[in-house]
Amino acid sequence: MSNDQQLFGAGIWHFATYVDRYATDGYGEPRSILDAIKLAGQVEDLSVVDLNYPFFGGDFTREQVKAELDAANLSVVGITPEIYTRVFAKGSFTNPDPGVRRLAHELITEAADVVRYFGADYVKLWPGQDGWDYPFQVDHGALWKNSMDGVAALASENPDLKFAIEYKPREPRVHMSYSSVARTLLGIEKIGLPNVGILLDFGHALFGGESPADSAQLAIDYGRLFGMDVNDNLRQWDDDMIAGTVHPIELFEFFYTLEKNNWKGVWQLDQFPFREDSVAAATSAIDFLKTVQRALGKLDFAAMQEAQDNHDAIGALRLAQKALYTSY
Template identity: 40%
Template sequence: MWVFGQILDRYATEGYGPPVGTLEAIEMAARTGALAGVVLNYPFPEPDLAVHEVAAALRKHNLSAVSVTPVIYGREFRSGSFTNPDPSLRRKAVDLGHEAVAAARELGAGHVKFWPGQDGYDYPFQVDYATVRRHGIEGIRDVARNFPDMTFGIEYKLKEPRARLLWSTAAASLLGIAAMGVDNVGLVLDFGHSLFAKENPAEVFTLAHERGCLVDIELDDNYREDPVDAVRTSVATLRLLEERCERIPLDELAAIQERHDALAAQRLIQKVILA
């Protein structure tokens, strides 16, 4: 939903556009004519906005809630959410996770997504890595165990806003998920974050998928253009690429991959995609 919002960064602290409320953003998402669902943050920016009002707006515009993300990355959690050195703030992050589940159920969302963007560190010797990792794993596991019928996804990112995040790469995140010992937590693969971590997103896809840990895939950006038109154009591009990819002769590609023939693979893809 933030793609339809004001878009702030450290250079344009006043934002690249006017403030946009939750209900207005839902209306803008519908106007694209290209979206079936949206990702929502909870609590909503408007303190008096109820979940049932958001649910009604989604129904009005024939949109679904894909997931709900608890806001565990704001100023209050500047020193961490699940990994905060203050036990009361760690507990508050867990409580927000519980509240997000309730909101997700009322909205009919398929999963709850965690983006623990403040769980990490900025300087050498600042934290004990093992302790931070234990707290991060225990916090999410606490929420997941209380709601075994809900799916949870962790969106990882190498860094920013912290110099280094706990959930930094696909491999580190999958190890953390495995240590939880639950079967309802998986990975949210953000295409841009994967590239940022110097990963191959396609390889990460297979890594998570073969472990039964792939919850969702996100392709997104911070737009400065008209957000409705930008989303519409981006979706059209993705649909074109998807249509072209459906033409790839998979048996022929598999035979090429079996012999690791790089040039033959490039020629085949060029023929299909660029034809």
């Protein structure tokens, strides 16, 4: 995928409708993946999407999905196998039942073929049900070994593809197995395969008490930043709000870190507009990301480096704020 021009993307779930534990009747009429692709195609500057697999809302073939993507002038950056649904309630890689662990392996193997079909960049692994809830519930050594072994088997069987682990502190499990950038990097280094990396979700880093810029730098330093998602939250939960609405200066620092390291990739949205119009929410976020682009063009990188070399918080923030807040 060419990076000559910055590509903006979104998880296709951004254009779905949602339920929660209160509005169990949903925040809108259900949409299929084809409906969601049609909406995504209405967002100016949106070029790529991340697709759930299996395709939601009906029994659709890859050819049907591709035809809808072509009509919307969209390509695919990643495939996210749904290894977090009811059948995986006790985990996917970490399920106590080896039969369910095999089922997860088979589903992700199918997703790998879908990645090849669409010419996407990676299989995204979000094992949201892997982990534990209570003290004494699990053998921590065995659980962590299964977390790594499950990914290692897939990566070794599919050396032509990248596997990007999206870490998150909690939800739906109280403690997720891949819960932080550091823990995920430890696991990846233990796995020791070149095609396993991190999908860094800005909001998950915030939620986990991390500095997203620092998390990005760590992943880059280890050569493991395979992809990224942006959104926003109030740091107490994974709210998946519109990017730049709550933590604009930290989001700017995150992209500054990517730029400083010459990291190239899709600037991708992972937002859940429960009550907002999904096309308007995506457009608003991309407008802010384009503001960040303009600000990076204005920012004096040499002066910023000098300020950082001196740990000059006021000087560094003055440079960042001037660049960002005059770029709208």
